[in-house]
Amino acid sequence: MPSTTIVLGAGMVGVSVAVHLRRRGHDVVLVDRTGPGEGASFGNGGLIQREAVHPHPFPRTLSELRRIAGNRAVDAVYHPLALPGFASPLLQYWWHSEPRRYVQAAEAHARLIATCLDEHRTLAEAAGAMDLLRPIGWMRLYSDAVMLEAALAQAETARRDWDVNYVALDAAGLAEAEPHLQVSRAGAIHWTDPYSVSDPHALTLAYAGLFAREGGTVALGDAMTLRRAGAGWAVRTQAGEVEAAEVVVALGAAAVELTKRFGYAPPLFGKRGYHMHYRLRGNAVLHRPVLDTESAFLLAPMRAGIRLTTGAEFARPGAPPTPVQLERAEPIARGLLPLGERVEGVPWMGVRPCMPDMLPVIGRLPGQPGLWCAFGHAHQGLTLGPTTGRLLAAMMTGDAPFLPPEPYRAERF
CATH class of the missing domain: 3.30.9.10 (D-Amino Acid Oxidase, subunit A, domain 2)
Structure with a gap:
């Protein structure tokens, strides 16, 4: 039997998605070419930014x-x-930063930010990382x-x-x-x-440890080997090829390098x-x-x-x-x-x-059944990882999302 879900990318966003899917009963394989948290999640200001309800617009003066x-x-x-x-x-970023459009982006951004402390606390308490x-x-x-x-x-x-x-x-x-x-x-x-x-890498590792203790699998592998396998998907890992019914692309800045092969190349x-x-x-x-x-x-x-x-x-x-x-x-x-x-x-x-509109991509990849997106968080990947994980896991399992997911849908580009 193929694994239920593969999550590609073990930064804060990917690890959080994997944890929330596992907690909803999915068999999950978390795949990364290195260890968890060794990409952009490793180097940041280490802030869970509850105050960051206003994303940074493109300079206009x-x-x-x-x-x-x-x-x-x-x-x-x-x-x-x-x-x-x-x-x-950057031209699109400037366009989306026009004051009236910026207000709409800030509203959607603030909704994601609003629960970030609770989302992290839930995972950190379970992971023993408070x-x-x-x-x-x-x-x-x-x-x-x-x-x-x-x-x-x-x-x-x-x-x-x-x-x-x-x-x-x-x-x-x-x-x-x-x-x-x-x-x-x-x-x-x-x-x-x-x-x-105090240590962003250690926090990502703690959440990855929680995922493993709750029955998830962490594997080293190459996300760029993703291919269709019948009605599902397959990717190569050091332990062999893994098949799944669904895949989540949480590859940060490298995400579009993969998604463009499947017809989706957002800016x-x-x-x-x-x-x-x-x-x-x-x-x-x-x-x-x-x-x-x-x-x-x-x-x-x-x-x-x-x-x-x-x-x-x-x-x-x-x-x-x-x-x-x-x-x-x-x-x-x-x-x-x-x-x-x-x-x-x-x-x-x-x-x-x-992303030019200052919002991440969270949801289905257009035209590819079983392929999902969780990337584009800019400076807020550490802040929004657990929030994104819970939102996407709810969408993937058919549960009611805790906030409207439409502003983050992939189809907007």
Whole structure:
């Protein structure tokens, strides 16, 4: 008898889908070319972002576009020869960021975000991983009082519409909360709801361990060998070929490389990111993750040290790492905190899978019975993995979804 379901991709999204399907009685084989959580789920800011109800729109002001076009920014860089390949998806991203269309995208995005803490808590408690979820939130720092006031107005809208919680800090309050910051700022917004994950890779491994303990199978294999096998599907693994009635594609930035073979090529694009860990000098402490708006990168305390996570790099698929952002950010970070030596010799690099309308693809792949999609979560794969897993598992088993799935359907592209 073939296995009921194959899940391709063992990042946070794929592992979460596998867990929820297994809990609904499916025989599930989770297939990845490496171990669980070793792709984009490995390198991120480690935040379960309950506050992220407003996705990041494409810049629309001329001053912001000129700043990024200069290719000297810390938060966004590009390889000039790669730009033609990004022209179409970025143009669509700009189109979807038009204010009226953005409101619709934000509404659908916020519905996914709204339950993320409960979804993670359910899996983390079962996996014995609650110690990895620190209820400390994170802070965004502002050097400009006008920008801070504008951000506080948006934060109040998020609180009113989506029950998001925050605390406003003035300069003195920020200095008291993080006494080892080496700069003064006008103030900060402390988003108090999010979990800060001390080791994102360990969290994905914990959920994968839960999946295995509950009867699921983890296999090393090549997702790109997927083929039709009668009325079902087959994929090659190190243990031999596995057959299934249904398959879930949860391959992140590589998803379209596979789905285009089956007639579905949505405008997914990848944004590369880097991270590096640092020790702190002396007795210095960072109590919670901080993002300094002026410098636009995140510093997060983790098991391995202080993780500096960069913004977005646009490069051709497979291009060698070019950690320019990290080189630009590190001197600034050393001015913010008393950072010591690097923990690793080489920066980590990964690719975030992004959709032009700022929403993931969750649902059936058009025209291919038994083939399902769960990808395109951009910067929120860690946040939305368990939410996506529960939503897709409900759709696949015929249960009533806990939120309307239509905004995330594959057919929209």
